[in-house]
Amino acid sequence: MKIKKWKGILVFAMVGLLCLVALIPGENRAVKEISYIDFWSLAEKGEILSVGMGNEENWEVTLKDGTAATTPNPRSEGVKEKLLQMDIQVTEKQGSDESGIMLAVSALFLGAMMIGLRKNNAMGLQKYAAVQANENIPKITFEDVAVSGETLHSMKDLVDFLQAPERFLKYGARVPKGVLLYGPPGTGKTLLAKALAGEAKAPFFAMSGADFVQVYVGVGASRVRELFKKARKAGGGVIFIDEIDAIGKKRDSGNDEREQTLNALLTEMSGFSGSDGIIVLAATNRLDTLDAALLREGRFDRRIEISLPDCEAREKILKVHARNKPLGQGISITDWAKRTTLFSGAQLESMLNEAAIRAARRNTNVIDAEDMEEAYLSVTVGESRPTVISETEKRITAYHEAGHALITHQMLPEAKLVRLTIIPSSRGAAGYAMSVQPDKLLHTRQELMAMMCAAYGGRAAEEIIFGSDFITTGASGDLKKIRNIAKAMEEEFEMGESAKQLEKEALEKAMHCLKENRDTLDRLAVALMEQETLQTDEIYALL
Ligand code: ADP
Numbered sequence: 298m299k300i301k302k303w304k305g306i307l308v309f310a311m312v313g314l315l316c317l318v319a320l321i322p323g324e325n326r327a328v329k330e331i332s333y334i335d336f337w338s339l340a341e342k343g344e345i346l347s348v349g350m351g352n353e354e355n356w357e358v359t360l361k362d363g364t365a366a367t368t369p370n371p372r373s374e375g376v377k378e379k380l381l382q383m384d385i386q387v388t389e390k391q392g393s394d395e396s397g398i399m400l401a402v403s404a405l406f407l408g409a410m411m412i413g414l415r416k417n418n419a420m421g422l423q424k425y426a427a428v429q430a431n432e433n434i435p436k437i438t439f440e441d442v443a444v445s446g447e448t449l450h451s452m453k454d455l456v457d458f459l460q461a462p463e464r465f466l467k468y469g470a471r472v473p474k475g476v477l478l479y480g481p482p483g484t485g486k487t488l489l490a491k492a493l494a495g496e497a498k499a500p501f502f503a504m505s506g507a508d509f510v511q512v513y514v515g516v517g518a519s520r521v522r523e524l525f526k527k528a529r530k531a532g533g534g535v536i537f538i539d540e541i542d543a544i545g546k547k548r549d550s551g552n553d554e555r556e557q558t559l560n561a562l563l564t565e566m567s568g569f570s571g572s573d574g575i576i577v578l579a580a581t582n583r584l585d586t587l588d589a590a591l592l593r594e595g596r597f598d599r600r601i602e603i604s605l606p607d608c609e610a611r612e613k614i615l616k617v618h619a620r621n622k623p624l625g626q627g628i629s630i631t632d633w634a635k636r637t638t639l640f641s642g643a644q645l646e647s648m649l650n651e652a653a654i655r656a657a658r659r660n661t662n663v664i665d666a667e668d669m670e671e672a673y674l675s676v677t678v679g680e681s682r683p684t685v686i687s688e689t690e691k692r693i694t695a696y697h698e699a700g701h702a703l704i705t706h707q708m709l710p711e712a713k714l715v716r717l718t719i720i721p722s723s724r725g726a727a728g729y730a731m732s733v734q735p736d737k738l739l740h741t742r743q744e745l746m747a748m749m750c751a752a753y754g755g756r757a758a759e760e761i762i763f764g765s766d767f768i769t770t771g772a773s774g775d776l777k778k779i780r781n782i783a784k785a786m787e788e789e790f791e792m793g794e795s796a797k798q799l800e801k802e803a804l805e806k807a808m809h810c811l812k813e814n815r816d817t818l819d820r821l822a823v824a825l826m827e828q829e830t831l832q833t834d835e836i837y838a839l840l
């Protein structure tokens with residue numbers, strides 16, 4: 298009995314010592330915070346010894362005089378190479394940078410088990426889960442993401458659910474399980490998922506679709522199960538699967554591995570219930586390629602489109618990332634938002650980062666206009682998709698979309714105009730006019746004709762404003778739609794002699810309608826050029 302007790306105390310002491318040792322390098326050392334700009338000027342002066350990069354908020358920096366410091370992680374690609382070229386040691390750590398604490402915690406846990414708290418084993422496990430969960434809670438919140446009010450609203454719903462799933466269950470509400478975020482790369486889908494977890498103080502578990510699809514059959518599926526197991530163990534949280542299209546492509550025969558992985562994901566998703574407090578978020582930029590099984594009820598049945606930011610959103614994003622950067626007096630965020638029409642959030646962030654680096658190189662106190670100009674250029678070159686839209690293109694797209702909207706309003710009064718924008722959508726169109734039409738069983742000839750006119754609205758506006766020699770290829774989707782309606786009218790409904798004739802009639806009507814309302818057309822187009830996106834009430838105010 299006595300011996301046993303001594304043994305326990307000894308183990309406890311050892312574990313305590315271990316904890317101390319583990320904590321020393323991480324915690325007891327005075328850590329200085331330096332701004333990103335200062336970091337680069339130190340780097341230029343050759344005063345930095347090493348940088349520890351991870352997926353975390355901050356980098357760990359060690360100066361040549363031994364000082365330990367941290368600096369904000371810019372999360373920008375190519376920085377590592379720059380540092381290496383400056384002869385700075387770079388280490389990349391996976392996962393958390395509180396590895397010291399983690400080690401200590403594991404040691405403590407191990408110790409507790411060894412001392413023989415056997416009857417409390419279950420409690421020990423629970424505690425561990427709680428600690429691990431804390432480790433995984435992101436520090437960022439919605440403050441760090443600039444998204445549209447609509448998107449934020451949907452996300453806030455999810456926060457409520459994560460914080461108190463019981464409340465929803467009590468009322469018998471079907472709780473959300475899977476949410477698909479879709480839109481072009483760099484628009485903040487990952488950031489948003491992380492911020493959701495941070496906002497709800499819930500742990501975050503992430504993986505990329507590409508990680509699941511391994512060479513060996515079965516590995517992907519077991520990784521999926523592992524991921525869900527971790528989340529359940531932590532008592533719930535946000536599971537984020539980036540590039541879900543890598544596993545969720547429409548099934549093609551002959552890819553066993555992907556098939557198995559997808560099935561494992563579907564099984565896991567039907568397996569957890571609301572009380573687990575798990576929400577799965579997935580991101581893709583190709584909604585059209587996803588397997589229908591993924592989109593069914595109880596799986597990813599909520600979808601949120603994250604589009605390229607419009608002018609107002611760009612201003613917000615720039616503000617978020619300018620927070621810790623000394624911008625010179627003459628630099629107007631509003632003007633820069635106006636100039637960066639096709640930029641994604643990631644590109645805006647990297648533009649500001651590039652400007653900060655330039656300022657640091659020059660060793661001045663502020664980022665000046667020239668830094669911004671050069672940063673702008675460096676972001677626009679070498680991009681695979683167009684990032685610069687000319688004033689002419691902007692004008693053409695604005696008139697095109699305004700044309701659709703105006704005719705819809707005039708000829709389909711039951712349709713509601715929801716949104717008008719010149720920012721390209723993830724569906725590939727240059728801009729779009731979105732309207733919702735009531736579902737009907739029967740359509741009159743007049744209504745079908747009006748639909749054709751509305752679809753012609755874009756082309757007709759281009760022709761009126763710029764002349765028939767300058768109509769563009771931007772209307773190809775519209776023309777396809779018109780052709781389909783005309784064909785159906787002729788062949789199925791016998792509403793006309795020849796489809797071509799019907800199309801001609803529609804175009805003439807569309808042109809006529811726009812000419813009659815030329816001033817409204819101009820008003821809409823000008824507002825679109827100014828604001829890039831118009832919402833329902835703004836559209837109707839202009840009409
Ligand atoms: P995605 O997952 O859509 O490809 P990310 O979330 O990885 O995009 O975005 C990359 C980086 O770009 C973010 O870490 C952030 O710095 C910046 N960013 C993108 N969108 C936004 C946004 N809406 N608000 C603030 N920052 C953004």
Ligand code: ZN
Binds near residue numbers: 697756775
């Ligand atoms: Zn169109």
